[in-house]
Amino acid sequence: MKFQPASAFVGAPSSYQLLPLRFRRLPWDSARVFVSSAAGDWLTCRHEELMSLLKGELPIDSALMQDLQARHIVAGPLDSLTLAPLLSQLRTRKGYLDGGPALHIVVVSLRCHHSCSYCQVSRQDTLQRQFDMREALNAKLVERLFQWPSPTLTIEFQGGEPLLHFEQVKALTELIQSRNRTEGRALRFVIASTLHGVTDAQLDFFGQHRFELSTSLDGPAWLHNANRPMPSRDSYERTIAGIGRARQVLGHDSVSALTTLTAKSLTAPEAIIEEYRLQGFHSISLRPLSPYGFARKTAHRIGYTTRDFLVFYRKALDAIIQLNADGYALEETHASLLLTQLLTPFSHGYVDLRSPMGAGVGTVVYDYDGRVYPSDEARMLAAQGEDRFCLGTLDQSVHEWLTSPAMQELQAGGVAEALPGCSDCAYVPLCGSDPVDHFARQGDVIGHRPSSDFCTKQMGLFDLLLERMEQSSSTERRILEGWAIGARQIAPILEPVH
Amino acid sequence: MDSIELELDAQFFDADVIARTAYRYSGDFYVLVRSASPNHVVTLRPRTPEVDMADLAARFQTDACDDRLRAHVALQTGDLQRLLMRAALESAEPKGDGRL
Numbered sequence: 001m002k003f004q005p006a007s008a009f010v011g012a013p014s015s016y017q018l019l020p021l022r023f024r025r026l027p028w029d030s031a032r033v034f035v036s037s038a039a040g041d042w043l044t045c046r047h048e049e050l051m052s053l054l055k056g057e058l059p060i061d062s063a064l065m066q067d068l069q070a071r072h073i074v075a076g077p078l079d080s081l082t083l084a085p086l087l088s089q090l091r092t093r094k095g096y097l098d099g100g101p102a103l104h105i106v107v108v109s110l111r112c113h114h115s116c117s118y119c120q121v122s123r124q125d126t127l128q129r130q131f132d133m134r135e136a137l138n139a140k141l142v143e144r145l146f147q148w149p150s151p152t153l154t155i156e157f158q159g160g161e162p163l164l165h166f167e168q169v170k171a172l173t174e175l176i177q178s179r180n181r182t183e184g185r186a187l188r189f190v191i192a193s194t195l196h197g198v199t200d201a202q203l204d205f206f207g208q209h210r211f212e213l214s215t216s217l218d219g220p221a222w223l224h225n226a227n228r229p230m231p232s233r234d235s236y237e238r239t240i241a242g243i244g245r246a247r248q249v250l251g252h253d254s255v256s257a258l259t260t261l262t263a264k265s266l267t268a269p270e271a272i273i274e275e276y277r278l279q280g281f282h283s284i285s286l287r288p289l290s291p292y293g294f295a296r297k298t299a300h301r302i303g304y305t306t307r308d309f310l311v312f313y314r315k316a317l318d319a320i321i322q323l324n325a326d327g328y329a330l331e332e333t334h335a336s337l338l339l340t341q342l343l344t345p346f347s348h349g350y351v352d353l354r355s356p357m358g359a360g361v362g363t364v365v366y367d368y369d370g371r372v373y374p375s376d377e378a379r380m381l382a383a384q385g386e387d388r389f390c391l392g393t394l395d396q397s398v399h400e401w402l403t404s405p406a407m408q409e410l411q412a413g414g415v416a417e418a419l420p421g422c423s424d425c426a427y428v429p430l431c432g433s434d435p436v437d438h439f440a441r442q443g444d445v446i447g448h449r450p451s452s453d454f455c456t457k458q459m460g461l462f463d464l465l466l467e468r469m470e471q472s473s474s475t476e477r478r479i480l481e482g483w484a485i486g487a488r489q490i491a492p493i494l495e496p497v498h
Numbered sequence: 499m500d501s502i503e504l505e506l507d508a509q510f511f512d513a514d515v516i517a518r519t520a521y522r523y524s525g526d527f528y529v530l531v532r533s534a535s536p537n538h539v540v541t542l543r544p545r546t547p548e549v550d551m552a553d554l555a556a557r558f559q560t561d562a563c564d565d566r567l568r569a570h571v572a573l574q575t576g577d578l579q580r581l582l583m584r585a586a587l588e589s590a591e592p593k594g595d596g597r598l
Binding site: 019020021022025030038050051054083086087090091094097356417420421424448449450 | 578
């Protein structure tokens with residue numbers, strides 16, 4: 001019996017349909033491009049191969065064509081069956097939109113015992129109790145919280161220093177738990193605290209309600225004490241003592257930490273990472289300064305450009321990867337979030353990586369005075385006198401908040417796929433929009449992408465991670481892939497400690 | 499600081515394509531675009547002395563060619579893109595009168 005040649009089993013050549021795609025030349029190899037689908041699947045190829053594809057000349061039986069089809073960048077002759085997986089993938093990627101806001105930040109007090117130069121809020125003296133949330137607001141706050149339909153609710157207490165008004169944390173937690181007996185939601189409690197002077201009774205309470213503790217550790221003593229000054233000049237020692245007490249009572253993994261980066265911090269990536277290793281942390285979050293509150297006033301002294309941050313971040317990432325390769329597990333949380341976007345089809349809903357925006361759609365902030373904001377940054381702007389993004393008060397329904405002028409203004413800059421400069425960016429299916437940040441930095445919720453710090457940072461980090469993955473050894477690549485898989489669990493607690 | 503002036507064939511590049519490319523450069527440069535048939539004329543003046551001027555004309559031309567390709571893709575797939583986005587976001591829309 002004689003077999004037909006292989007060509008007899010292949011369909012008609014040049015029969016393919018382009019699906020929506022975006023591309024970007026790789027900054028480290030301009031002859032190659034990153035090509036992404038509408039749902040964020042991607043591959044890299046030579047620019048000339050892309051040209052061939054767009055001209056309809058790419059062989060239908062080539063390996064690249066199979067790759068492009070598998071990633072929903074190209075389909076066979078157009079039919080609805082081919083589009084269903086792409087739509088499903090797009091819905092999965094934007095799964096964070098189902099159920100409305102899941103992260104609810106409650107500011108129980110503006111009082112704080114620190115005087116950090118980068119503080120994002122209008123901290124108040126520890127004796128100024130008029131900046132505490134009143135217990136009379138509790139019933140309304142809980143009522144509003146359960147008006148949101150999300151099956152999971154993360155309630156994060158912050159300040160100022162929330163432990164200075166612990167009674168309010170306790171009262172609200174108990175009220176929420178009590179109400180949840182009939183609501184049946186999955187609750188998660190987080191407290192963002194310096195942990196200075198945390199008591200055994202407080203820790204017992206946190207253990208009872210399975211709180212996650214998030215604190216600030218900016219690096220070794222010389223750096224932490226410089227960034228986070230106290231009259232007693234021992235913020236570092238108090239923080240380490242607080243972490244130790246919490247771990248003793250609640251277990252080693254009960255505390256996570258963030259580092260806020262000042263210009264001084266940028267000089268010491270290795271020292272910061274070594275401090276986290278010494279303290280036994282297995283995650284670190286390298287958080288650049290935000291243009292709010294006291295940080296805006298002190299920017300000339302402690303600030304730096306986004307490009308400076310990216311130079312620092314590259315060094316820090318190299319050091320962290322080396323530490324992992326040497327056998328100590330430490331992940332950088334923002335890298336993990338971006339790698340999850342790049343390497344998995346799932347959404348984690350981190351606020352900077354959502355489109356439509358996270359503000360008001362993924363997060364709600366309840367301020368100490370009963371006013372409500374779509375994000376912590378919007379609250380900080382209000383503290384500076386710009387309250388245009390205030391959604392309303394606890395006296396109003398969530399429906400009124402969602403239809404407020406603030407939400408209408410934010411929505412104009414809230415969908416990345418529709419923003420100038422983002423609409424044809426190859427990273428946009430993996431990225432997000434932040435209209436509050438653009439208003440704060442550029443005076444406009446839409447913003448100007450070519451001079452946007454948000455855009456420079458996001459694109460710089462995507463470029464860096466892609467380049468790093470491409471140039472990694474197999475060991476290093478496994479480390480980065482491991483972060484991607486774990487990242488979905490950490491997104492909701494990546495909120496700042498003040 | 500010196501500015502540079504580029505001429506781009508208006509038969510090959512739509513004005514919209516040149517406007518998109520010029521937008522990408524508007525962070526580092528003051529940009530002036532005018533149509534002077536048969537070419538588009540683009541003037542780029544650096545905002546600060548630190549701006550990288552190396553191969554500027556070649557970079558702009560290359561980016562304009564890439565933006566022309568993007569316009570080609572958008573023409574072929576734009577309707578599909580909008581359809582997909584609408585379908586994907588439908589599930590997130592509030593039900594009924596919008597009350598939660």
